[in-house]
Amino acid sequence: MNSFDMEQLRSFVTAVDAGSLTAAAPLRCLSQSALSEQLRKLELRANQTLLLRSKSGVIPTAAGEKLLQHARHLLALADLAWRDLQGVTLNGEVRLGITDYCRPADMVTILARFARDYPHLRLRTMMGKSRDIENAWQQGEIDLAIVMRIPGIHPPVSNSRETLLLREHMMWVGNTPTSQHEPLPLALLPEGCSLHQLACHTLKQHQRSYLIRHIASGVRGLQTALVAGLGVACLNQSAIPAELQHRSESLGLPSLPLAEFVLLRGPEDSSETSKTCVAFGEILHSTLSGMT
DNA sequence: GACATTGGCATCGGCGTGGA
DNA sequence: TCCACGCCGATGCCAATGTC
Structure with a gap:
């Protein structure tokens, strides 16, 4: 059978999001064993291993990541269709x-x-x-x-x-040459911005000197400043301007948490x-x- | 280092339900 | 009535962690 059971897909997405079957089971109003069984059948149906099981929980395999994207779309579409039929x-x-x-x-x-x-x-x-x-x-x-x-x-x-x-993911991005021996030129949003705090906090923690060279009023302005080479910033993946996508992660700066x-x-x-x-x-x- | 505890997933048997 | 299916609870196994 080359189609998917929506309930199994929902359990799969919930398990990935929750990080373990045990945590996902109550969210799906199922026992851990029932959830495990659903995912076993989903893998049987997909003829692929979708989750790597370990003592610390589950993480999707490459095939699982692929299915995850489709599953989220399918579930969103199914919810939309359901609401439409219910006349919502x-x-x-x-x-x-x-x-x-x-x-x-x-x-x-x-x-x-x-x-x-x-x-x-x-x-x-x-x-x-x-x-x-x-x-x-x-x-x-x-x-x-x-x-x-x-x-x-x-x-x-x-x-x-x-x-x-x-x-x-968050990355350091910039279009300006940087040197370990000189303060890192930063382009940031004003002080109340979370990423302003994160950049300064991370660099201080790693004893990396920096200099705030540009303060932008919004993300669009910050992107322009980065492309223009006015400094370096930490940005979440989807906010990195296309021109700088290939220049991220090559700056040798401390790693950043997920946004x-x-x-x-x-x-x-x-x-x-x-x-x-x-x-x-x-x-x-x-x-x-x-x-x- | 040895043992106990904890917390994860897989498996099994039994039960309820719905369809043929 | 039988059978397939999905679920639950119990149990087992295993690795990580805590305690002595």
């Missing part, structure tokens, strides 16, 4: 805040697709620094927020109103606005977590 039409207004580090090249396309798929939804978007977005969310000025969190700088996802959407993008939801109640926000939050989740 989104209307009303949703105020959405997005950090401008989150998929800057794709975000316009994503928002345009939402506008096309949900014509009755009035989407008010705000893009900016994670701290500003989160403050606005806490003040109730926006309904949903996508913010960036850096392990070690920010606390981990800790409550039911926060959902991890995706993780991205985490987290969806913040508002409190739920029985109002139409709340229902719309919940449904749109799910769509955002399935759309962005399906991207790699």
Whole structure:
């Protein structure tokens, strides 16, 4: 049989995200043994080993990584189809805040697709620094927020109103020559920016001298400064300008943690606005977590 | 270093359910 | 009624970690 069982795919994605079958089982409302069995059958169906099992959990194999991408898309599509069949039409207004580090090249396309798929939804978007977005969310000025969190700088996802959407590698990028003997020229966003803090903190920790040579007002400006050779910055993968993709990771600088993008939801109640926000939050989740 | 504990996954037998 | 299927709980195995 050369097709996939959606439940098995859902279990597979949950297991990869949770990092172990034991952690994934309760999320799927299954026992560990049932989940293990589902994944065994999925591997049988795929005729490939999809997960490497170890005492510390599971990680996807190369084939597993490949299937993971397809599985996320299939599940997002299935959810969309289900909502469509149930007649779930989104209307009303949703105020959405997005950090401008989150998929800057794709975000316009994503928002345009939402506008096309949900014509009755009035989407008010705000893009900016994670701290500003989160403050606005806490003040109730926006309904949903996508913010960036850096392990070690920010606390981990800790409550039911926060959902991890995706993780991205972070790299040092720049178009300027660097020398171990001279302070590293940095191009950064202002001090409140998480990546500003991360860059300075990491370099101090490794006793690497640096000099802040350029402060940009936004990610777009920072990208321009990097391409122009005004300095070096640490950026998440999707925010690295295309011109510099090939120049990352060759600067001999300390390694960086993964960046985490987290969806913040508002409190739920029985109002139409709340229902719309919940449904749109799910769509955002399935759309962005399906991207790699 | 030896042993105990912990925490991971795989396997097995039994049970409930739904379809032929 | 039988059978296939999916699930659960129990159990076993194994490696990492903690304790003495």
